Amino acid sequence: MTFHPPTLLLCSVLAMAMSAGLMTLFAFSQRIYRGYFHWTAAQALAALGLGLHLLRDTHPAVLPVANLLVLQWPVLLLAGLRRFYQRKEMTLPAAFDWALLVGGYLLWLSTWISQADLMWRIAAFSFAAGALALYTAALLVRLDGYATSAGLKTLSVALFVSCGMHVWRMVHSVIVRHDPDSAQVLLLAGAVIPVMLSLVMVYLALLLTYERTQHDLGESQRQLRELANIDMLTQVPNRRHFHELAGRLLASPGAAHGASLLMFDIDHFKGINDRFGHKAGDEALCDVARSLRDTLRVGDVAGRIGGDEFVVVLPHTTVEEAVAVASRIVDPLASRPQMPLGLSFGVVRVEAGESVDAALHRADQALYEAKRQGRSCAVIATGDNENPVFAESMPLGLMPM
Ligand SMILES: Nc1nc2c(ncn2[C@@H]2O[C@H](COP(=O)(O)OP(=O)(O)OP(=O)(O)O)[C@@H](O)[C@H]2O)c(=O)[nH]1
Incomplete structure (x- = not known):
């Protein structure tokens, strides 16, 4: 089968122009991210470069411009990726990309000027294009998001394939140089490579945009969840979220057994x-919340349930150990340079099968008793909610204010 070179080239130009058109259309109808226009420009310029090749027989002077426009493709692609991803994620600075483009282009240009043999000119161009494709693929695989991005993986495979085709084209143009069949195959490869890359580019641009949208959506959901669950001032769970966490903790097998609950506020x-x-x-x-966070273990659940009121559930902890925890929360607050803070605590054991609300009710009564007994102390409540029994208050080392 023989190919008609101008027809083949025209088909390539049309395919590339269509891919650039599709990407432009998408850009006007959807939200796009930084870097997208670099990719569209890379496509459009490469299509223009290939288009100029249609004139190379009648106007050979267009070749230097045409080949520069074709060779720029991987470098503009990288410029877009550098904007799309954090700049610091690329292992080499952008100057390397441009230096490689200039080096590859000058190599081809000097061969074009000094060599009348078409095969050497093809070999020089393929060498430059192959090196740029290999360099771009190598940078892609080192990106942080590479392992999870189908788009980046597809593009890097296409670039490796393109590099392989350029190497093969180079070897053939130099070694099997006078075989007419090979000339046809070289021609076909020269037309197929840009079309393959431009189709992959459309896929990549859409996929990366989709992946980024998904990522942003996930991040917004995470932020919304945080806003709904965390008290913005103290960064501890708010009342509603505390109920959720404590309910889940007390319902878990074994955790309810031997749990204590502390309720406290600032005097x-x-x-x-x-x-x-x-x-x-x-x-x-904020200082109280910081001391609380520093004191708790993984598995403890805390929350800010009112203005200056905090609560903690401590699984596998006796009430005596809970009082020791209370003392550790208070300690750094006693040496506060601005003003020492006094805290009063109500301490209860959470009975098996008891609800969070029932335990909170008893702890509230114990806290009230701690206030009544002079503040800056902890009071343990036993018995049931109707008839709580209060132990003697235990001072926590702070002078009452
Ligand atoms: N700065 C600040 N104050 C708050 C915040 N939320 C509630 N408050 C104030 O906290 C105070 C709570 O005071 P009370 O509940 O009367 O208790 P208290 O003065 O600590 O007295 P005792 O608990 O009996 O020792 C109220 O004056 C609220 O206005 C907040 O987010 N920031």
Whole structure:
């Protein structure tokens, strides 16, 4: 089978122009990301470069422009990827891309000027194009998102294949140079490579856009969940989320057995707000939350359930051990340089099968009793919710304010 070179070239140009057109159309109808226009420009310029090849027999002077437009493709593709991904993710700076393009182009240009033999000219061009494809593929596989991106994997495979075809084309143009069948195959390869890459590029641009949209959507959902669950001031779970977490914890087999619950608040917090201002009050709340987070183990569940009111569920912990935890929460707050803070605690054991609300109710009564007994202390409540029995308060080392 023989091919008619101008017809083959025209088909390639049309395919590339259509892919550039499709990408442009997509850009105007969808939300696109940074870098997308570089990819579209790479396609359009390569199509233009191939189109100029149609004039090479009648106007040989167009060749230097035509080949530069074809060779730029991997470098503009990388420029787009550098904008799409974080700049720091690429292992080499952009200057390397452009230096390689200039080097490859000058190699072909000097061969074109110095060699009348068409085969050597083809070999030089294939060498430059193959090196650029290999370099681009090597950078892609080192990207952080490579392992999870079908688009990047497809593109890198296409680039490796393209590199292989260029090497094969180079070897054939130099070694099997006078075989007419080979000339046909070389011609076919020269037309197929750009079309293959441009089709992969359309797929990649759509897929990367889709992957980025999915990623952004997941990130927004994560942020929304955080906004709905976490108290923004203190960064501990809010009341609703605490109920969820504590309910799940107490329902888990074994965890409910031997769990304790601590409810505490800052003594005379209203006075702190009134005397030092709301900002100082907010800072006090943040310091309490920090001490709470630093003290808890993995598996403990804490929450801010009111203005200055916090609660903690400690699985596999006796009430005596829970009082020791309370003391550890208070310790750093006692040496606060701005003003020492006093905390009062209600401590209860969570009975097997008991709901979070029932345990909270008893802890609230114990906290009230701790306030009544002079604050800066912990009171353990036993018995049931109707008839709680309060133990003697245990001071937690802070002077009452
Ligand atoms: N700075 C600040 N204050 C808050 C916040 N939420 C609630 N408050 C204030 O916290 C104070 C809570 O005070 P009270 O519940 O009366 O208790 P208290 O003054 O600590 O008194 P005792 O608990 O009896 O020792 C109120 O004045 C609320 O306005 C907040 O997010 N930031």
